[in-house]
Amino acid sequence: EVQLVESGGTVVQPGGSLRLSCAASGFKFESYSMEWVRQVPGKTLEWVSLISWGGLTTYYAGSVEGRFTISRDNSRNSLYLHMRSLTSEDTAIYYCTKAARQLSLRAAADSWGQGTLVTVSS
Amino acid sequence: QSVLTQPPSASGAPGQRVTISCSGSSSNIGSNNVNWYQQVPGTAPKLLIYTNDQRPSGIPDRFSASKSGTSASLAISGLQSEDEADYYCAAWDDSLNGFVFGLGTNVAIL
Numbered sequence: 001e002v003q004l005v006e007s008g009g010t011v012v013q014p015g016g017s018l019r020l021s022c023a024a025s026g027f028k029f030e031s032y033s034m035e036w037v038r039q040v041p042g043k044t045l046e047w048v049s050l051i052s053w054g055g056l057t058t059y060y061a062g063s064v065e066g067r068f069t070i071s072r073d074n075s076r077n078s079l080y081l082h083m084r085s086l087t088s089e090d091t092a093i094y095y096c097t098k099a100a101r102q103l104s105l106r107a108a109a110d111s112w113g114q115g116t117l118v119t120v121s122s
Numbered sequence: 123q124s125v126l127t128q129p130p131s132a133s134g135a136p137g138q139r140v141t142i143s144c145s146g147s148s149s150n151i152g153s154n155n156v157n158w159y160q161q162v163p164g165t166a167p168k169l170l171i172y173t174n175d176q177r178p179s180g181i182p183d184r185f186s187a188s189k190s191g192t193s194a195s196l197a198i199s200g201l202q203s204e205d206e207a208d209y210y211c212a213a214w215d216d217s218l219n220g221f222v223f224g225l226g227t228n229v230a231i232l
Contacts, residue, residue, distance in 0.1 A: 035221070037167075044124065045159070045167065045210055047221035059220050100172055106214045106221075108157035108172035115166055 002026040002111040004096045009116030016086050020116060022079040022096030027111075030054070030074040031102040035109060036081050038092035038118075048094070049081065052105055063089070086120045093117050125150060126211055126224035133230040139199040142227045144211030146192050150222055154214040156194040158187055161226075162207045170209070171196065198229065206231050 008020040022034070036048040049070040050059045058070050069082040079096055094116050097109035127145040134140040144156065158171035169178050174189040184205075187196045194213075198205055211224040 037221075044225045045161075045212075045223045047212075047223060050220070061220050062218065095166060100169065100178070106154065108155075108169055108212075109159075109167075110169045110172070110178060112166040112168070 002098060004098060004111055004113035006094060006096050006113045006116035009094060009118045011119045011121060012086055013122050014087055014120055016120070017082070017084040018086065018118060020081040020083070020094055020096075020118070022113060024077045024079065024096075024098070027098065028102070029077040033099040033105055033107070034070075034072060034079045035097045035099070036070060036079075037095045037097055037109070037112075038090075039095070039115075040092045046092070050105065051079070053103055057105065083118070086118075088120050091118060091120045124225045125215060125218070125222040126213065128209075128211060128224035128227045130225065131228045131230065133232050134198075134201045135232045136201055136203065138201050139197060140201060140229060141198075142196045142209055142211075142229070144194045144196070144224050146194075146213060146222075148192060149217040150192075150213040150215040151189065151194055152192040153216055156187070156189050157212045158194075158196050159210045159212065160207050161210065167210065201231055203231050205229060 003025045005023045035050045051070045096113040098111040099107040100110035101107040155173045159167040160170045161167040171187040208226045215222045
């Protein structure tokens, strides 16, 4: 069974930094691209970032480009999101997702974690 | 304002059919696959349809979808109470180099 467990969400001050983690299990992690998607509670979904299965290719939403860095450690079956220069607009639930097809960059997200809440507030 | 346009709400009585539209452009729906997600309040989204019209295993055939040009649609037939949820369309956007989501459609069972 595929499992994605996010952690690291907390309250952080504006301008601060944070690292989110996602522990993956139940599938061959190194063969799937992974993404972060966020959602302000009660609002729509917003795609944040994508990383290829080997980690060589990354994409970012314009709203986080230059401030967020996605990375992965295939030896630890883990995905990360390094966030800096945080503002109130980054307050959201952050979901870790897995691509539906192996070795594909633009596949649908067929598995989602439960999410971790990041609150940017003084 | 989202790149993909969906109606904010839709409703139907149990057993009826509901259709949700998703309108995009040549850089997203017009040139890439459309996926649909279902989100029951308080839970994580779930993949409902991938690659325009494919259902993952476990998704009942009451759910169907199609794509034509720069638009897509999701149909739910034989509405059930458990179908009350928010539904989002999504597609890769070649201009933005990332996925874009619709604002979501809340489906209510009358």
